[in-house]
Amino acid sequence: MNTTMPRPTSPLAKLLSSLVVSSSALFVSNPAFASDVFPGAVRDTLEMPCLPSCLLCHTVNPGMAGTATQHFANVMVNAAGLPNPGETAWVERGLAALGATDKDADGMSDLDELKAGRDPNVKGVGDICAPDVHYGCGAASVAKPASGSWSGAAWFVLGGLAVAAVARARRRQA
Amino acid sequence: MRCFGFLPATVVQYACFMKERIGRWIRLASLVVAFAFVFGRSTTAHAYAWMIKHEYTSCATCHADPSGGELLTKYGRATSDIVLRMHYKKQDGEPETPKTGVLWGLWDTPDNLLISGSYRSLTVMRPDQADPVKFIPVMVADLGGQLTLGNFMVGGTIGLGRSARGAVHGAPAQVTTNEDGYNLLSRTHYVGMKLGDSVWVRGGRLNLPFGVRMPEHTTWVRDATRTDRDSDQQHGVSLAYVGERIRMEAMAIAGNYQLGPDRYRERGYSLFIEGVGAGNIAAGLSSKVTYAGEDRITGEVDSVRQAHGMMMRWAPVQSLVVMAEFDALFRSRADAGYVGFTQIDYEPVGGLHFLLTGEMLDEGLAIQSPAPVSAPGQGQPKFGFWASIDWFLYTQLEVRIDAIARQNEPFTLLGQFHLYL
Numbered sequence: 001m002n003t004t005m006p007r008p009t010s011p012l013a014k015l016l017s018s019l020v021v022s023s024s025a026l027f028v029s030n031p032a033f034a035s036d037v038f039p040g041a042v043r044d045t046l047e048m049p050c051l052p053s054c055l056l057c058h059t060v061n062p063g064m065a066g067t068a069t070q071h072f073a074n075v076m077v078n079a080a081g082l083p084n085p086g087e088t089a090w091v092e093r094g095l096a097a098l099g100a101t102d103k104d105a106d107g108m109s110d111l112d113e114l115k116a117g118r119d120p121n122v123k124g125v126g127d128i129c130a131p132d133v134h135y136g137c138g139a140a141s142v143a144k145p146a147s148g149s150w151s152g153a154a155w156f157v158l159g160g161l162a163v164a165a166v167a168r169a170r171r172r173q174a
Numbered sequence: 175m176r177c178f179g180f181l182p183a184t185v186v187q188y189a190c191f192m193k194e195r196i197g198r199w200i201r202l203a204s205l206v207v208a209f210a211f212v213f214g215r216s217t218t219a220h221a222y223a224w225m226i227k228h229e230y231t232s233c234a235t236c237h238a239d240p241s242g243g244e245l246l247t248k249y250g251r252a253t254s255d256i257v258l259r260m261h262y263k264k265q266d267g268e269p270e271t272p273k274t275g276v277l278w279g280l281w282d283t284p285d286n287l288l289i290s291g292s293y294r295s296l297t298v299m300r301p302d303q304a305d306p307v308k309f310i311p312v313m314v315a316d317l318g319g320q321l322t323l324g325n326f327m328v329g330g331t332i333g334l335g336r337s338a339r340g341a342v343h344g345a346p347a348q349v350t351t352n353e354d355g356y357n358l359l360s361r362t363h364y365v366g367m368k369l370g371d372s373v374w375v376r377g378g379r380l381n382l383p384f385g386v387r388m389p390e391h392t393t394w395v396r397d398a399t400r401t402d403r404d405s406d407q408q409h410g411v412s413l414a415y416v417g418e419r420i421r422m423e424a425m426a427i428a429g430n431y432q433l434g435p436d437r438y439r440e441r442g443y444s445l446f447i448e449g450v451g452a453g454n455i456a457a458g459l460s461s462k463v464t465y466a467g468e469d470r471i472t473g474e475v476d477s478v479r480q481a482h483g484m485m486m487r488w489a490p491v492q493s494l495v496v497m498a499e500f501d502a503l504f505r506s507r508a509d510a511g512y513v514g515f516t517q518i519d520y521e522p523v524g525g526l527h528f529l530l531t532g533e534m535l536d537e538g539l540a541i542q543s544p545a546p547v548s549a550p551g552q553g554q555p556k557f558g559f560w561a562s563i564d565w566f567l568y569t570q571l572e573v574r575i576d577a578i579a580r581q582n583e584p585f586t587l588l589g590q591f592h593l594y595l
Binding site: 037039043051053060061062065066067069084087130131132134135136137163167170171 | 284286287303304305323328332337338339341342345346348349350351352354357431432433434435438468469470471472473540546547549552580583584
């Protein structure tokens with residue numbers, strides 16, 4: 001910080017300066033803040049064959065506040081307490097504490113059901129996989145998104161450069 | 175150094191501090207562009223439908239998009255500098271020449287080239303949570319532009335963003351395919367042609383013409399109708415007309431070609447028509463119908479979603495604007511639902527807005543077996559309330575605070591810092 005500058009003292013000034021300073025302290029925190037990180041955390045922790053849908057915990061899809069009342073959500077809350085939004089460690093704690101719980105009493109533990117891509121809320125297989133949608137240009141033609149692929153970006157930038165070059169040429173001709 | 179003597183003594187010190195920071199802010203704005211190529215998270219954009227209070231009922235005079243939003247024309251930049259932001263000095267004699275160039279007037283682009291950028295950070299506070307404060311340094315990091323060659327135009331935005339795995343917002347605007355990391359985003363990109371003074375034909379990825387084009391993209395009315403300007407844009411062809419008393423846009427939706435496989439693409443139409451009456455009042459109708467082989471969020475097969483509604487904007491006096499929208503919702507295999515909002519915007523001094531927003535939602539209960547239990551928002555009405563302060567403190571600089579109380583949701587405070595180039 002430049003110590004030669006006067007420091008704001010009023011509450012308004014402090015608010016503004018904190019916003020400016022915090023905005024300049026870019027990229028230091030995890031941007032995710034909602035429970036939309038939970039499905040990915042469950043899949044990663046258990047190495048599930050698919051991303052579980054919101055219906056694993058919620059009664060509606062997409063999940064809304066107040067609807068996380070599925071059996072599995074209750075089991076997780078009993079095991080790990082109430083989660084904070086975006087707290088993936090809560091998912092890991094809850095899953096680690098599940099043990100051999102078999103809430104739907106179908107003979108396969110909840111953990112094993114999830115690892116097999118089954119719905120632990122209902123007897124039998126169920127359907128817990130989220131839509132297998134892929135995002136990004138060319139996503140329609142790939143089975144799994146290529147991590148780190150920047151080919152789409154490259155084409156976009158090249159297209160922009162081409163447009164700029166044409167505009168520049170037209171200006172020079174004029 | 176001349177240093178803001180016209181301000182009250184209690185803020186002079188801060189004003190001096192800010193003045194010396196202006197140069198740094200300009201450099202920071204430039205750096206945002208560089209930062210955007212390294213990091214980012216994008217979730218929103220801006221348009222101010224309440225400009226009707228200044229008798230700007232049409233959007234096309236100030237925005238490149240004939241239905242409003244984002245990229246400003248030079249006239250729009252001048253208007254922004256004159257009427258949008260707070261002026262701290264009483265104007266005597268000749269008014270200052272408004273800034274129409276990029277980077278606070280530093281770069282005057284050729285007349286046929288519009289360039290802009292937007293940076294927005296967000297602080298989220300939920301007092302009843304164990305970890306109550308979350309700072310999102312880059313909510314928006316976008317560059318946008320439009321090149322006009324005669325009657326033809328090409329334009330769009332590019333930025334960077336990060337969406338969590340499984341997230342349904344943000345990701346649909348991705349250009350690159352990182353599953354859980356930073357991605358290049360493009361919310362809009364298009365080619366178009368202007369026919370005469372009033373008609374635009376555009377093709378590409380466009381904002382959906384529906385309802386009030388408002389900056390609060392997380393309101394239920396934008397979320398339930400899937401018409402926000404965060405990432406709900408679709409590829410297609412649109413025809414827009416902006417006349418003296420009528421403006422309208424109709425879009426044939428071909429689907430979002432930045433996601434796949436094809437069965438998840440929604441196809442159909444979206445349109446609005448708005449008429450302007452005497453006394454700074456405008457009212458209109460919106461309609462949207464889409465079909466997808468499988469809904470990308472719910473997984474429902476052969477999914478049809480419809481939204482049909484009405485909207486109005488009214489400025490009874492210059493310091494007050496009332497805006498409202500009400501839409502009926504229909505989707506396959508669910509009861510009919512509805513969503514709506516009403517917003518009162520009071521601007522006691524130029525550039526400082528106090529807003530009250532009420533919203534309600536019932537998406538309708540899904541028809542399935544076993545029947546789901548109804549909950550607020552799903553088979554029962556759900557209500558929300560926003561109290562907001564929006565301060566346009568300098569040219570192209572905005573600070574906004576929202577207090578949001580929604581039924582069955584934690585009380586939330588949002589703080590945003592927004593600058594646009």
